[in-house]
Amino acid sequence: LTASLTLDPAFTISPVRRRTFGSFVEHLGRCVYTGLHDPAHPTADADGFRGDVVGLTRELGVSTVRYPGGNFVSGYRWEDGVGPVGARPARLDLAWHSTEPNTVGLDEFMRWCAAAGVEPMMAVNLGTRGVQEALDLLEYCNVAAGSHFSDLRRANGTEQPHNIRMWCLGNEMDGPWQIGHKTAQEYGRLAAETARAMRMIDPDLELVACGSSSSAMPTFGAWEATVLTEAYEQVDFISAHAYYFEEDGDLASFLGSAINMDRFIEDVVATADAVRAAQKLTKRLHISFDEWNVWYLNAAPSKPPTDDWPVAPVLLEDHYSVADAVVVGNLLISLLRHSDRVRSASLAQLVNVIAPIMTEPGGRIWRQTTFHPFALTSRYAVGDVLRVELSSPAAPTAKFGDTPLVDAIATRDAGTGAVAVFAVNRSVSEPLVLDIDLRALGAVELVECVTLANPDPYARATADDDRSVAPRENTAVTREGDLLRVELPPVSWTMVRLA
Numbered sequence: 433l434t435a436s437l438t439l440d441p442a443f444t445i446s447p448v449r450r451r452t453f454g455s456f457v458e459h460l461g462r463c464v465y466t467g468l469h470d471p472a473h474p475t476a477d478a479d480g481f482r483g484d485v486v487g488l489t490r491e492l493g494v495s496t497v498r499y500p501g502g503n504f505v506s507g508y509r510w511e512d513g514v515g516p517v518g519a520r521p522a523r524l525d526l527a528w529h530s531t532e533p534n535t536v537g538l539d540e541f542m543r544w545c546a547a548a549g550v551e552p553m554m555a556v557n558l559g560t561r562g563v564q565e566a567l568d569l570l571e572y573c574n575v576a577a578g579s580h581f582s583d584l585r586r587a588n589g590t591e592q593p594h595n596i597r598m599w600c601l602g603n604e605m606d607g608p609w610q611i612g613h614k615t616a617q618e619y620g621r622l623a624a625e626t627a628r629a630m631r632m633i634d635p636d637l638e639l640v641a642c643g644s645s646s647s648a649m650p651t652f653g654a655w656e657a658t659v660l661t662e663a664y665e666q667v668d669f670i671s672a673h674a675y676y677f678e679e680d681g682d683l684a685s686f687l688g689s690a691i692n693m694d695r696f697i698e699d700v701v702a703t704a705d706a707v708r709a710a711q712k713l714t715k716r717l718h719i720s721f722d723e724w725n726v727w728y729l730n731a732a733p734s735k736p737p738t739d740d741w742p743v744a745p746v747l748l749e750d751h752y753s754v755a756d757a758v759v760v761g762n763l764l765i766s767l768l769r770h771s772d773r774v775r776s777a778s779l780a781q782l783v784n785v786i787a788p789i790m791t792e793p794g795g796r797i798w799r800q801t802t803f804h805p806f807a808l809t810s811r812y813a814v815g816d817v818l819r820v821e822l823s824s825p826a827a828p829t830a831k832f833g834d835t836p837l838v839d840a841i842a843t844r845d846a847g848t849g850a851v852a853v854f855a856v857n858r859s860v861s862e863p864l865v866l867d868i869d870l871r872a873l874g875a876v877e878l879v880e881c882v883t884l885a886n887p888d889p890y891a892r893a894t895a896d897d898d899r900s901v902a903p904r905e906n907t908a909v910t911r912e913g914d915l916l917r918v919e920l921p922p923v924s925w926t927m928v929r930l931a
């Protein structure tokens with residue numbers, strides 16, 4: 433079986449958006465406490481943040497980090513997390529049936545962002561709170577001095593404003609599980625009024641309205657249309673969230689998950705553009721795909737405790753397989769393919785909670801399988817996303833009908849001529865050959881070809897061994913003139929670099 437891919441630097445989609453490689457830190461399970469933050473750990477800094485987590489966050493190539501939730505934010509009082517740590521209240525976190533000690537809050541998180549070299553993306557609580565509290569938080573973060581909350585920040589030890597650019601107006605307000613869940617009409621009005629007031633403090637903010645929690649929501653489509661009818665002019669982004677997992681042993685459909693993401697993105701774009709047309713506006717809205725990943729959300733690790741209110745319980749700690757990593761790599765291909773409209777995305781989440789990075793309290797750190805396609809795509813997807821011509825054999829799947837077995841995207845740095853191709857073989861059993869036509873690229877040589885695959889697609893990394901399921905050099909590459917021929921094993925993710 434052979435697929436073919438033609439690359440031409442004349443055909444581009446858009447520049448690669450660095451914010452595509454964002455992630456997400458929520459006060460949930462062990463993401464913050466014993467994840468990012470573990471004062472007893474030998475690598476901990478003065479705030480108690482683990483240096484090894486900062487190191488792997490940098491290696492992962494994370495650009496932005498969304499914070500502090502997620503469902504958590506819809507009951508959060510940001511003031512609880514600032515000022516002297518000893519004076520901060522413990523609160524019930526209703527979203528995850530946990531106790532939030534508030535040892536880590538806004539100012540600590542901002543110091544962590546600086547250490548990790550990431551841009552923060554702050555979410556405001558529009559579940560139990562409203563316009564005023566969002567304004568207070570913005571004043572604390574972005575106003576230099578001379579007002580109550582800006583001076584409080586200075587008194588708390590942060591002289592310069594945090595100057596946070598990107599703000600999420602609530603979280604998943606379409607979901608009946610959300611604290612303060614609203615109808616689209618109610619939320620659209622609140623988002624518009626919150627945004628309008630926030631811009632009175634800082635006109636250049638980049639604001640994200642909540643779209644749907646999944647394309648399977650019964651309100652999907654209508655939600656976006658109603659929210660944007662209210663808020664289009666006030667916001668810059670509409671969010672999208674999607675989690676995928678293998679159901680009923682149907683690996684073939686699971687491997688096709690990016691088809692759902694492609695359609696989801698295209699449907700949100702169509703809906704936003706329809707509102708734009710109806711309102712006779714020129715501004716185009718972008719998508720912030722600010723939660724995406726593989727998440728086995730019906731499995732035991734994702735069930736919140738019911739009998740007590742633990743601090744930092746083990747929650748949502750999925751252990752990812754090679755097949756999961758192939759899907760993650762493919763979802764990144766989908767995000768890159770839509771870079772003209774998807775200008776921000778967040779892999780949910782960063783540490784321990786459905787995460788590429790795992791930690792033992794006070795102990796080891798290790799990379800899950802999903803770490804690798806993210807890190808390599810973030811590092812080598814540079815310059816422009818190319819509009820590639822791909823032709824692939826297909827096979828039927830239960831969820832998506834006839835499903836192309838190969839999916840791929842390419843990027844090219846016009847300055848250096850460096851090209852990166854990212855490809856997956858979604859066949860559960862067949863190796864495939866990918867013929868890459870390099871005719872239009874001029875004189876380029878193969879730099880490297882690496883593939884993540886395993887005879888057992890369910891192989892997982894562990895704290896003892898996170899190397900044997902990492903990508904390896906793919907030696908099944910041949911070249912005849914302008915044709916590069918790469919063998920893609922079944923259930924695999926591959927990166928080819930040329931320069």
Ligand code: AHR
Binds near residue numbers: 458502503604723780
């Ligand atoms: O990322 C885990 C949870 O998934 C988030 O808290 C919520 O926004 C989504 O439902």
